[in-house]
Amino acid sequence: MIRIALDAMGGDFAPDVPVEGALAAADELPPSSEILLVGRQTEIEETLAKHGAQADRFQIVDAPDVVGMGEKPLAAVRGKPKSSIGIGLGLQKRGGADGFISAGNTGAVMAASTILLGLHPGVQRPAIGTLFPTGSEPVLVLDGGANVDCSPRELQGFAYIGAVYARDVLGRSNPTVGLLNIGEEEEKGSAAVKEAYALLKHSTHFQFIGNVEGRDILRGACDVVVCDGFVGNVVLKFYESVARLVHGLLDREVGRDVLEAPAMQRVFKVLDYSEYGGAPLLGIRGVSIICHGSSPPRAIKNAIRVAMQSVQSHLSQHIGAEFAGGEAVA
């Protein structure tokens, strides 16, 4: 039995959106799997009723506290152990759930996941894995914002973590990894990136293709792109704003008729992040997926699917094994 705990109080439109996402996911759940809704019991029950769902459709785990979107992460984690985030991750720690999903306070989910579940031995920092839509298969970029100043060793770690994710969840049997840089030549880049290159050069657990540039991400030059969380976060948020720009330009120049045609909708579906559901926090002992605060129900539903896949493929265990005496700690 796989159990995924979903933070019913997380996100800009909670508990409605998480509950709707859970309802959408429930129809497609694999056998012997279960979604646990974590949050204020009465509110969840009322929301289920509002959506015409039976109260016993999901197991509800009561959590009286809620972490606000603007709260300081560490203070919130320490001061509100009975928040939906604290209770949801505590469940996983004690074996009552196999994964956790939240569209709530990102910093708090990161901090609580790291504190409550812990890191695999050898992992220096957890990384946020983000999927960038391309014309064909998505590209995993990490770190997406968990770590701003990264050491070469940490960047190296992200490559190993990313390669396991690409194999286990994205189905890339022999993943290629690139190091994000400002030029292809080995001697290019910041001090940390140059050293990371030297560390990655002799990797055998994945194909290290060397430096890649900003333009290489969308052309799908590799399965995994490694960068520090500052660069990753800036590029990720920049990309998220591109669809809006293109939409605005098309609306202005080409007109609403074309914009609303099914073919055009397919274009924007490719550029739509909620297709990928959320960003996994990788390197922790467990499964924790962080969704945008503004996630629609479809994103929650997709995050549930990704969490299930992560558990079924033993992603966390495989990441742990990679750091337990493997190349990554050489």
Added chain:
Amino acid sequence: MIRIALDAMGGDFAPDVPVEGALAAADELPPSSEILLVGRQTEIEETLAKHGAQADRFQIVDAPDVVGMGEKPLAAVRGKPKSSIGIGLGLQKRGGADGFISAGNTGAVMAASTILLGLHPGVQRPAIGTLFPTGSEPVLVLDGGANVDCSPRELQGFAYIGAVYARDVLGRSNPTVGLLNIGEEEEKGSAAVKEAYALLKHSTHFQFIGNVEGRDILRGACDVVVCDGFVGNVVLKFYESVARLVHGLLDREVGRDVLEAPAMQRVFKVLDYSEYGGAPLLGIRGVSIICHGSSPPRAIKNAIRVAMQSVQSHLSQHIGAEFAGGEAVA
């Protein structure tokens, strides 16, 4: 008389593209201005003839050597003083020209500009200014790749340089400046960015609007976005690849008819970098504009216009004044 020296040997399709760009610009040149074509005299003359232009249309400044696109910048600058880059910038140093434009080896143009023209006193590093197209006015992002590891003081300098450029060349009378970061809060970001925030907080020569995120660039949240050259270069190249992705998706989903309609061409014109002509190297004592190696003639023509504007507005002198005992060196 304003004289702009154009590297006729720079770029992937030299001397054809620079010569075509010069011819296109010549028709729109302001009175008492001149384009000097710098490069191998015979090749330039032949190219002019090929395009049906009279040989005396431009002054040609002979430069026997050419710096290859793949050459090591410093070695090329030192080893080939008679290259079109060396001769063209030497002209400006001696007062024979007021600006320089090249689509050649970026590193070599940067190195030669810095060595031959020098930096304004107080400027720690020159910065590459890059214009990001948005739905309305373009946003200046700097540094675009000249400096990978930047100190807080250097980031502060970029803000002053950028504000002067926004005023002189982009016509923003009271420019707003944002610091690129992973969150809006003052305490966010890398060590260097946090310190830069503290340095910028009390600026009075421009409106410092605080931290901006990746998503704020395209919404035109401010006139100038400050970041180190690693982040700037990655986002710039990423953005350059977006038009290709969107074009590919539209081609696949919507079809060539719609794609080739004039309205759609206007959309791609907005996303087209060559509209802005090139990236100025800022902080040097003079005017030097770096174009993509793959620039079309229109980009060269636009770079000539920007160089003219930079000279006419006394951009370089204004940047120098900003650092001569002003806030930027406080």
